Structure formats: structure tokens, C-alpha cells
Amino acid sequence: MRAIRNSLSWLLALFLIAVFLHWTVHPWPEPAVGQVIFYDLPGENIVFSSLAEGTGITLFEPTGRVITGALELLAAFMLLIPPFRKTGARFASILFLVLAGIHLSPWVGVELISPVSGESDAGASFYLTVAALTASLLLLYIHPEKR
DSSP, X not given: OHHHHHHHHHXXXXXXXXXXXXXXXXXXXXXXXXXXXXTSOTTTOHHHHHHHHHHOOGGGTTHHHHHHHHHHHXXXXXXXXXXXXXXXXXXXXXXXXXXXXXXXXXXTOSSOBOXXXXXXXXXXXXXXXXXXXXXXXXXXXXXXXXX
């Protein structure tokens, strides 16, 4: 039973690390403009520029974006190391819960609409956030305790 829990823990951790890396530094081939935290120019990231516009708080873009990206990379690093995995899963759960709340707020919305092309992502970013939140909560339950 412990081997199964350990394998599932690695699988969930690697999925969450892939999500964090995809959002911060390593986009899938040909990413949409405004989808990658560290590659977007100031004012280009859809989530944070919408949040800055909607709330009127200019610290969201680019300062909040860079801080969020650094926190996501820290969570990915913690998920990679088994003794810190449970703490990383808690941290990831908080990050994903906040991001889901931002998506559900009136400032951003579930569907991200690109200001450049006017195309919608059909809620893909929100659904990935919910899937990652579910995976991080499951990892909290699955990761085996120390002997």
C-alpha cells in the first residue's frame, strides 16, 4: 500500500510541477500571448493586467505577476523534494485557491479573452486551475507520512 501511495504522490507532484512550469517559464509550443508569467512583457499578461485594470491597483502588473511567479516556482521546488512535498502541496493549494477565486471574480472571469486577438481560451486556464487544486488537495491526502 505504501508503494502505491508513494507512486501516486510522485505522479501528482510531477503533474503539479508541470503546471507551475507551464504557467511561469516553460510554455507549451506556441503559447498564446499573455499566458506565461515570466515571458510576457509588462501589461501583456491577461490575468494580471485584467486584475490591475479592474481593481485599479497597479501593483498587480508587473509586480504582483513576478511575485506570484516566484511563489509558484518555490511551490514547484518544494513539491519536487519528498520531505517538503506535503508543505508544497499546502502552499500549492493556497495558490490555486486564490487563482480560482481571481478567476471567479468580476475582474477576470472564467474565460480569458486575449486583448490582441480577441479570442477566448474557453475557460481552459480556469479548468486547469481547478484540476491542479484538486490534485494538490489529493496529494495532501495521498502523500505517505514519515515512518
